[in-house]
Amino acid sequence: LYETGEVDFTELNIANLDAILKDPSDERNDYLVETQIKKYSYQFQLNFNKKNEDGTLDTNWNTAVANEAFRKSLYYGLDFKEFWSLYDFINPESNRIETFVTRDVVTYSDGTDYVDRLMEIMGTTDGHVDAAKAQDYVAQAKSELAGKVTFPIQADYYIKAGDQTAQDQATVLKNIFENLAEDYIQINIKTYITNVTSEVRSPALASFEISGWGADYRDPENFLNQLVTGNDSAIYTSLLTKANTITDPETKEIFAQFSQMVAQANAIVDDLDARYEAQAQAEAFYYEHALMIPCRGVSVWSMTKENTYS
Numbered sequence: 001l002y003e004t005g006e007v008d009f010t011e012l013n014i015a016n017l018d019a020i021l022k023d024p025s026d027e028r029n030d031y032l033v034e035t036q037i038k039k040y041s042y043q044f045q046l047n048f049n050k051k052n053e054d055g056t057l058d059t060n061w062n063t064a065v066a067n068e069a070f071r072k073s074l075y076y077g078l079d080f081k082e083f084w085s086l087y088d089f090i091n092p093e094s095n096r097i098e099t100f101v102t103r104d105v106v107t108y109s110d111g112t113d114y115v116d117r118l119m120e121i122m123g124t125t126d127g128h129v130d131a132a133k134a135q136d137y138v139a140q141a142k143s144e145l146a147g148k149v150t151f152p153i154q155a156d157y158y159i160k161a162g163d164q165t166a167q168d169q170a171t172v173l174k175n176i177f178e179n180l181a182e183d184y185i186q187i188n189i190k191t192y193i194t195n196v197t198s199e200v201r202s203p204a205l206a207s208f209e210i211s212g213w214g215a216d217y218r219d220p221e222n223f224l225n226q227l228v229t230g231n232d233s234a235i236y237t238s239l240l241t242k243a244n245t246i247t248d249p250e251t252k253e254i255f256a257q258f259s260q261m262v263a264q265a266n267a268i269v270d271d272l273d274a275r276y277e278a279q280a281q282a283e284a285f286y287y288e289h290a291l292m293i294p295c296r297g298v299s300v301w302s303m304t305k306e307n308t309y310s
Contacts, residue, residue, distance in 0.1 A: 002303060009304045011035070014086065017301050021090075031303045037094060038300075040214040041102050041223075044078075044293040046071065048251060049242035050156075051204045061207050064153045066248035069140040071290035077134030077180045083172050084296055094299035098127050100292060101223045101283060105215050108273050114220060114280060121284040128287070128294070138181045152178075152186040155207035158200045161191035201239045209240055210295055220279040221266050227286065228259035241291075254289050261285060 002010040012020075012032075020028045046065050050058040064070050084092035103115045119125060142151070157173065159166035167189070174187040192199035200206050213236075215222040226236040229243050237243045246252045265278030286292060 008307045009302060011300050011302045014089065018089075028303055031305050033302055033304055034088075034091060034094065035300050035302050037103075038214070038298040039102050039104070040212045040298045041097050041100055042210055042212045042295045042298070043100060044074075044208050044295055045211050045236055045240040046208045046291065046293075047204060047206055047240065047242055049204060049245045049247070050207055053203075053205060055203070058156075058207075060149050060154060061156075062248075063149050064141075064145060065207070066246075066251045067141055067145055068250075068289060069137045069144055070153075073134050073137035073141050073180065073184075074177075075128060075287070075290035075293050076130045076137060078176055078293060079129045079131075080176065080295055083169070083176060086169055086172060087296065088299050088301065090301065091299070095296040096127065097294050097297040098122075098124070099283065099294055100213070100227075100286075101220045101279075102215070102297070105220060105222070106218055106272075106276055108276055114276055117277070118280045118283055121280055122287060134180065138184060142184070152183045154186055154188060156188045156190050156205060157208065158190050158192050158196065158206050160196070161193055197239070204242055211236070211240060212298070220276065220283070221262070224262045224279060224282060225266075227292075228262050229255045230259060254291070258282060258285055258289075258291070 001007040017032075020026050020032065023029075048062065048065055050061045050065075052058050080095075081092055084095035088094055099115050099118055101114060101118070103113055106114045108114070108117065122128075145151075155177070157170060159170050170187075170189045174189060177185055177187050190205075201209075213223060213226060225231070226234050227241070227243075228234050229237055232238065243255045246255065261278070261282035265275060265282055268275040268278055
């Protein structure tokens with residue numbers, strides 16, 4: 001439709017973008033623009049009550065993911081730069097994201113963006129990746145899990161069968177995970193046929209899943225409410241993290257504390273600054289315990305042109 005002039009804007013997939021850039025004489029190069037980052041965030045959501053294909057509990061994974069040092073080794077150690085390049089090889093950093101709640105959702109009364117304040121609470125300005133910290137947590141996890149699990153930890157990651165793009169992405173992710181430490185974690189790329197919910201999520205077969213979320217209205221509760229326990233409408237909890245059925249008492253208590261913090265924050269309705277601050281503290285608590293790993297934002301390239309009317 002763009003080529004025939006019927007529309008004046010179209011987003012480009014990586015294959016189209018690559019084809020245009022490879023030919024300097026292609027006149028479409030004059031119309032390329034990088035779009036403003038979208039409101040969605042993508043994250044690794046960990047499954048805390050995973051099952052095997054025969055319906056039995058995956059004790060090895062569940063024991064590992066209940067260990068905070070193991071989670072923190074992933075949180076601090078997974079560097080997604082190569083993964084971002086699959087979406088924007090011109091400016092991969094445009095896909096960097098460090099939080100679940102995205103920028104421009106809400107601002108404090110003094111103009112501070114919620115995400116900037118959240119990063120301040122977390123004590124970072126340039127992201128959560130820290131190779132030295134990661135290796136410390138790898139050593140700690142190996143020590144604490146010795147005799148309780150078998151290394152390398154087996155993690156099952158599902159993609160749709162026959163989807164070459166998903167296969168390429170999964171291969172990059174497998175390398176990112178497995179390069180964290182030798183004989184520490186192994187990613188098993190598995191496939192589903194048609195429906196990820198019925199084939200993977202409902203039977204709880206994935207060790208983790210990349211999922212995207214965006215706000216329907218301007219309040220952090222859009223995001224945080226999806227993570228709490230004890231609420232049937234919390235989609236991430238029921239479908240992905242399975243946090244309502246966690247058996248490890250320490251992890252169960254961490255989720256309970258987070259859920260209470262979110263409830264208390266959402267109950268503040270007469271002071272928006274106080275509300276956002278309490279919500280930011282709750283989200284920071286979630287990362288403090290590495291219950292989620294932010295993965296990427298959504299930045300794409302497009303072609304656009306002016307349509308001059310007579």
